[in-house]
Every structure is written in structure tokens, then in C-alpha cells.
Amino acid sequence: MAALRQTHSVENKHKLSNTLRNWLPILHSSLSDLGEAMAPFVESNPVVEVSSGYEEDFEKRIPKKIINSSISNSRTEQIEALTIQNRSLYDVLDEQLEAPLFPTPISQKIASYVVANLDENGYYEGSSEEFCQKNGIEMAEFEKIRLRFAHVEPVGIGAKNLSESFLFQLDSSDISDEAYRLAVNVIEDLENIYAYSDEKNFSEVMRVLGTFKNPPSIEYQEESSQIVPDLMIFFNEDEQIEVKLNDAYYPTIHIDTNYGVEHEFVSQKIKEAKSLVDALDMRKATLYKVGLMIVEYQYEFFTGGSIMPLTLKTLADEFGHNPSTISRAIANKYIACNRGVFAMKEFFTTAIDEDVSNAAIKEFVVSLVKNENRAKPLSDMKLLELIQEKFKVQMVRRTIAKYRKQLNIAGSSERKKLYHLH
Structure with a gap:
């Protein structure tokens, strides 16, 4: 030594x-x-x-x-x-999971679940129905709370897809009242965006859409x-x-x-x-x-x-x-x-459990990915399930995502593409 x-x-x-x-x-x-x-x-x-x-x-x-x-x-x-x-996206979001947006224990529990089930781009990919059944929450109540993410920074986080993320960001934009309705129509029909090019306020809509973050977590992927x-x-x-x-x-x-x-x-x-x-x-x-x-x-x-x-x-x-x-x-x-x-x-x-170190979890993640089926790489949710089963600890998906990034391991979809190239 x-x-x-x-x-x-x-x-x-x-x-x-x-x-x-x-x-x-x-x-x-x-x-x-x-x-x-x-x-x-x-x-x-x-x-x-x-x-x-x-x-x-x-x-x-x-x-x-x-x-x-x-x-x-x-x-x-x-x-x-x-x-x-850099400071992580999850650190920023955790600071906002309280009043006034999430003032009650139930709203905070739902918000925490949403944050824990964001993919690498900031989109929500959790199993809402399973969560609601387990916690005795109505789906309507869950969605009501999730939609409050339209007011969370960075705006667009927590949406289910690109269109919803743009709708979140639209409400925080400087678009005029006259162009707002057209913007909603365009966002809900992004595949046919240029079908609206003859509309009166189309140029303003395109200017506003050009300021939106895509994906919503992009600023935390680059700098923070x-x-x-x-x-x-x-x-x-x-x-x-x-x-x-x-x-x-x-x-x-x-x-x-x-x-x-x-x-x-x-x-x-x-x-x-x-x-x-x-x-x-x-x-x-x-x-x-x-x-x-x-x-x-x-x-x-x-x-x-x-x-x-x-x-x-x-x-x-x-x-x-x-x-x-x-x-x-x-x-x-x-x-x-x-x-x-x-x-x-x-x-x-x-940080995890008195008898289980972070390093042990990370080593297990490395071994799982090393031996995974290349045609069907393990998702973060599957990694979480296997870790909890082996170590008998309770964790959340975003912790697995954080460890995976620290280990320089790509997400399952990216790994699948890499495997295909090789």
C-alpha cells in the first residue's frame, strides 16, 4: 500500500x-x-x-x-x-415535491412515483394502474396529480410523450391568445404539422415550438x-x-x-x-x-x-x-x-442498508448487464426487481438509473442498438 x-x-x-x-x-x-x-x-x-x-x-x-x-x-x-x-435532474425535482404543487402525503407519494419512473429523456413510463391498485388510489386522482408536472421545472418533465410534453411547455410559453388554439391542434397532430401552414398564426406557432425542450430533460443531459x-x-x-x-x-x-x-x-x-x-x-x-x-x-x-x-x-x-x-x-x-x-x-x-454497500449493488448490475440476453436487454425496472430479490432491500427505479449512469452503462434501448451494431 x-x-x-x-x-x-x-x-x-x-x-x-x-x-x-x-x-x-x-x-x-x-x-x-x-x-x-x-x-x-x-x-x-x-x-x-x-x-x-x-x-x-x-x-x-x-x-x-x-x-x-x-x-x-x-x-x-x-x-x-x-x-x-453536474447536479442531477432528480436532485432538482426532489426539491419541488412539496407544497404548493404537492401539499398532501398522497400527492407527494404520487409525485415521487412519477419521478422514480422517468426514462432518460424525462418521460413518464411507470405502471400507473398497478401503482393505483397497490395504494388504493383512483386513476383519475393519479392523473390529476401527475398533470401538475406541467408546472414543475424543467417544464415538460413527467409527460407521457412528446405531444404532452409540448402541451406542458405551451402553457408556460409566450404564445398569444390568438395562436394558442392552433398550437394545441398542431401539437396534437405533429405528424401532419405542415398541413396547418396556411393558417393565420402558423409562423408564431412554429417560433414558439422551436423554443421547446426536446427531450424535456435535455438541459440536464448537457449541463447543470x-x-x-x-x-x-x-x-x-x-x-x-x-x-x-x-x-x-x-x-x-x-x-x-x-x-x-x-x-x-x-x-x-x-x-x-x-x-x-x-x-x-x-x-x-x-x-x-x-x-x-x-x-x-x-x-x-x-x-x-x-x-x-x-x-x-x-x-x-x-x-x-x-x-x-x-x-x-x-x-x-x-x-x-x-x-x-x-x-x-x-x-x-x-445509503442503502447497514449490511449492503452501494458497491455491491453496482457490481451486481455490471454482472447482470454483462450476461443479459442481447436480443432483450434488461430494463431498469427489471434490474430493480432482480436487485431487490437478491439483496432484500427497497429501492426505486431512478436509483438504478443513477447507478447505471455512474457505471457508464447505456439504457436498455441504447444497448439493444449497440448489440445490433456489433
Whole structure:
């Protein structure tokens, strides 16, 4: 095993002082939201100024050891390309599955089922009747809730087909009242679209249709919100694995000591400002130690192997905290390595079940696809069924789709085409 080299001399604090307990939001926030988490403390303190950690280009902040010419170009390119990762469509949709569109438990359950059964293009392909029978819901009620996706961003998601997706998007467009009826007719008869070319408002309809997303999930297939990792784990030119804090993205705190410290108010504010600095140091120390432990327990993963079973309790015992505290601490935190960008929680078994790791599920998916019938590739729903049968866990289809994409495995229809070509 290559030696583990620590690149930061950060003080590890196992116990939070009473003062630092006030700064827990700083630990729990993602790196991109850190400035927002600090805002309430900064706004009430006149001796503190904060410089954003996002003012410089990210490329300038990549560690020199990562971009050093002695490292192979492929590894360098991987690190540079994967240090910022896209936010998934499902993350965006999950945030909208609540009031006002879905205010009740039933509406949220239906909406969650719709999201869990979207295909790669964003169209709904679930078995509505089976879901309704299982949950005692009328089909009319199900459809009523599903049609609310016309008001969900990105508009067009959750439709059953292209025409319905366009109808969803039509209601959010800038089309005139005079052209609206023609647009509906055209959308419902897309195969004969040019049969309407002599209609008065046809040119406006075509202009509006040209702005629609097709497929509805296209913007999340190409680009989306940036996620900045807290840690970078990589092998240096000496083939030693390094854990590097992405501390260049941290805000810089400036404390103005020109005020008269003899005043009790100023003295208190300076003390609070120093506690804020301590809170940032504590955040760095905590996450850096998490990174070291992940390398210790998951070393094989960083050398091309699988993620090993690791529970949050193991990490919590090391820190002397409750597992729920550690869970919040690693939430929305990411690690960049030469295999990609991964959420910290991906390295822990609790994401699925205490005894079943994400890696075990992924390995099973790989074996299933490798041995599938090429004339009839396994759909995500079939993969889900086989996984639940083998591991006795409850999952949703979109989780399988997410794992499949992480493994760079195409959807069943695409695999069928690829098999046919070969």
C-alpha cells in the first residue's frame, strides 16, 4: 500500500466547545453554500469582513501537484474535468415535491412515483394502474396529480410523450391568445404539422415550438449546476496517495482590530469573529479527517477496486459523536478523485442498508448487464426487481438509473442498438 501523505497540518478537534456549537451550520453546509451559512454571523459583526472564495477561476485553484507535468496527461485531465460535477435532474425535482404543487402525503407519494419512473429523456413510463391498485388510489386522482408536472421545472418533465410534453411547455410559453388554439391542434397532430401552414398564426406557432425542450430533460443531459468538492484525493508523482482540502474555495475572514478593544462591545465582537475563524478551521479539520479515514477504509477503491462496507457508526465512534451528527456533517459534501466526483455518503453502507454497500449493488448490475440476453436487454425496472430479490432491500427505479449512469452503462434501448451494431 502506498504511503498516506498528509498535506495539511490541521488541528483535529474531537469535541466542539460551547462556543463552536453555535457554528454548526458552517459544518453542515455544502462548500458552495458556506458563504450563505456564515452571513448571519457576519452581518451582525462590524469587525468582520469576508472575501468570497469564488472570485478566482477554479482552474487557478487546482493544486500544482495535480497539474504537474510529471503526472500523466490522462490523470491530470481526469482531475481537472471531474473536480466540478453536474447536479442531477432528480436532485432538482426532489426539491419541488412539496407544497404548493404537492401539499398532501398522497400527492407527494404520487409525485415521487412519477419521478422514480422517468426514462432518460424525462418521460413518464411507470405502471400507473398497478401503482393505483397497490395504494388504493383512483386513476383519475393519479392523473390529476401527475398533470401538475406541467408546472414543475424543467417544464415538460413527467409527460407521457412528446405531444404532452409540448402541451406542458405551451402553457408556460409566450404564445398569444390568438395562436394558442392552433398550437394545441398542431401539437396534437405533429405528424401532419405542415398541413396547418396556411393558417393565420402558423409562423408564431412554429417560433414558439422551436423554443421547446426536446427531450424535456435535455438541459440536464448537457449541463447543470456546479458542485464543488470539499476534498481531492489523488496519487502524486511518487505514487503516494494525497488528501487535499479544497480550501482555496473557503471564504477568507478579515478581522478589523483597529477598533478600540477596551470597549466591551468591540472586545466581544472580536471574540466572536475569532470563534468564526475557529469554526472554519474545525470544518476543515473534520472533513480532512473524514477524507483520511475514507482513504484508510476504501483504499482499494482509489486503486481501481470496489467500495468496501463502511458504516457511519465507525466514523462516529472515531470522532466521538452520534452517527446522526456525522451524517449531517458529510451531507452535500463531495470528493474528487481520478475516478470521478463522489458524494461522501457514497462511501458508506447506510445509503442503502447497514449490511449492503452501494458497491455491491453496482457490481451486481455490471454482472447482470454483462450476461443479459442481447436480443432483450434488461430494463431498469427489471434490474430493480432482480436487485431487490437478491439483496432484500427497497429501492426505486431512478436509483438504478443513477447507478447505471455512474457505471457508464447505456439504457436498455441504447444497448439493444449497440448489440445490433456489433
